[in-house]
Amino acid sequence: DTGVSQDPRHKITKRGQNVTFRCDPISEHNRLYWYRQTLGQGPEFLTYFQNEAQLEKSRLLSDRFSAERPKGSFSTLEIQRTEQGDSAMYLCASSLAVGSRAGDSYNEQFFGPGTRLTVL
Amino acid sequence: GDSVTQMEGPVTLSEEAFLTINCTYTATGYPSLFWYVQYPGEGLQLLLKATKADDKGSNKGFEATYRKETTSFHLEKGSVQVSDSAVYFCAPYNYGQNFVFGPGTRLSVLP
Numbered sequence: 001d002t003g004v005s006q007d008p009r010h011k012i013t014k015r016g017q018n019v020t021f022r023c024d025p026i027s028e029h030n031r032l033y034w035y036r037q038t039l040g041q042g043p044e045f046l047t048y049f050q051n052e053a054q055l056e057k058s059r060l061l062s063d064r065f066s067a068e069r070p071k072g073s074f075s076t077l078e079i080q081r082t083e084q085g086d087s088a089m090y091l092c093a094s095s096l097a098v099g100s101r102a103g104d105s106y107n108e109q110f111f112g113p114g115t116r117l118t119v120l
Numbered sequence: 121g122d123s124v125t126q127m128e129g130p131v132t133l134s135e136e137a138f139l140t141i142n143c144t145y146t147a148t149g150y151p152s153l154f155w156y157v158q159y160p161g162e163g164l165q166l167l168l169k170a171t172k173a174d175d176k177g178s179n180k181g182f183e184a185t186y187r188k189e190t191t192s193f194h195l196e197k198g199s200v201q202v203s204d205s206a207v208y209f210c211a212p213y214n215y216g217q218n219f220v221f222g223p224g225t226r227l228s229v230l231p
Contacts, residue, residue, distance in 0.1 A: 004163065042124075042209050042221030043164065056218070091163065109219070111163030 004112035006092050012118045013082055020078045021115045025094030032075050033109060034067055035091040036060065043091055049075060050097075082119045089114040122147040124210050124222035132228045133200055141195040141225045143184075143210035151212035153177075153186050153193040156221070158207045167195075167208070200229045 005024045013019050025032045031050050035043035046065070047057045051072040061067075064082075069075040079086055093109040127142040145151070155167040155177070168177035173188035182197045193210060210222040 040223065042211070042224050043219075044221070045218040048218075093164075108166050111165070113161065113163045 004092055004094050004110050006090075006112040006115050008115055009113060010116045010118075012120065014120050015084060016081055018078065018080045019082055019117065020076050021090055021092075021117075022074060022076050023092030023094075023112060024074045025092070026096075026110055027073075029094035029096045029110070030072070031095045031097050032069055033093040033095075034075070034077050035093065037089040037091055037114070038087075046077075079117075082117075084119045087117055087119045089116050122151070122212055122214060122220040124212060124220055126208075126210050126222040126225050129207075129224070129226035130228055131225060132230065134230050135202055136199045137229075139195070139197040139200045139204075139227065141208055141210075141227070142192070143194055143222060144190070144192045145210070145212045145220075146191065147212045147214055147220075149214050150188075151214040153184070154211045154213060154219075155182070155184055155193070155195050156209040156211060158209065158224070160206070164209065200227070202229045202231050205229045 007022045011019055033048040034046040036046055037043045045058050046061050047067050049069040052069050064080045067077045091114045092112045095109045123146045125144045152171040154169045156164040157167045158164045168179040170177040170186040173186050176183055176185045184193050184195045205228050207224040207226045209224045211219050213219050
C-alpha cells in the first residue's frame with residue numbers, strides 16, 4: 001500500500017459550483033478523517049468516520065458540506081454552492097484504531113497530500 | 121478548548137545550525153503531545169511524540185521533552201540540514217477529543 005491518496009490534487013472552481021473530493025485511505029485502516037487547512041494555519045478537524053459510520057462532525061462543517069464513506073473504504077467530501085471562503089487545502093487522514101470515539105485510543109494518523117481548492 | 125501557541129516563522133537557519141521551535145499548549149487533563157512535519161508538496165507526517173511528563177520523543181535527530189510544569193514541548197535539533205526545510209506543527213491530543221494543531225512554523229535551511 002502506498003499510503004493515503006487524494007484526488008484531485010488541485011481544484012479551481014467558480015463561486016456557486018459544487019465540488020467533490022475523494023480520499024482513499026490505507027486499506028486496513030478503519031478510521032478516516034477530514035481536515036481543512038488554510039494558509040498559515042494548522043489543520044482543523046472537520047469530521048471522521050469509523051468504517052462507514054460518521055461519528056463526529058465539527059461545527060466548522062456547515063450544511064453545504066457533506067461527507068460519505070459508503071463502504072467503509074474510500075470517502076468523498078462534497079461542498080455545495082462553494083464560496084470564496086471555502087478556498088483551502090482539504091486533508092484526509094486514516095488510522096487503525098479501536099473504540100467508537102475519536103479519542104478512545106491514539107493511533108498514528110497517516111495523512112494524504114491534500115486537495116487544494118481555489119474558489120474564484 | 122485546547123489550544124497551541126507556536127513560535128512564529130519563518131525561521132531561517134544555515135546548515136548545521138542549532139534549531140529550537142517553541143511550543144506551549146493549553147489543555148484540560150493530561151494530553152499526549154506530538155510534532156508533525158509537512159514537507160513541500162506532501163501530507164503531514166508524524167515526527168515524534170511523548171505521552172507523559174518528562175518523556176522525551178526523538179526521531180531523525182529531532183527531540184522534544186514533555187514539560188508539564190511549563191506546558192511546553194519545544195522541538196530541538198543540534199544540526200539542521202537543508203532537507204529539514206518544512207513546516208512543523210505542534211499538536212496536543214487529549215483523551216476523548218480530537219487533535220488540535222498549532223499554526224505551524226516554517227523552517228528554511230540554507231546551504
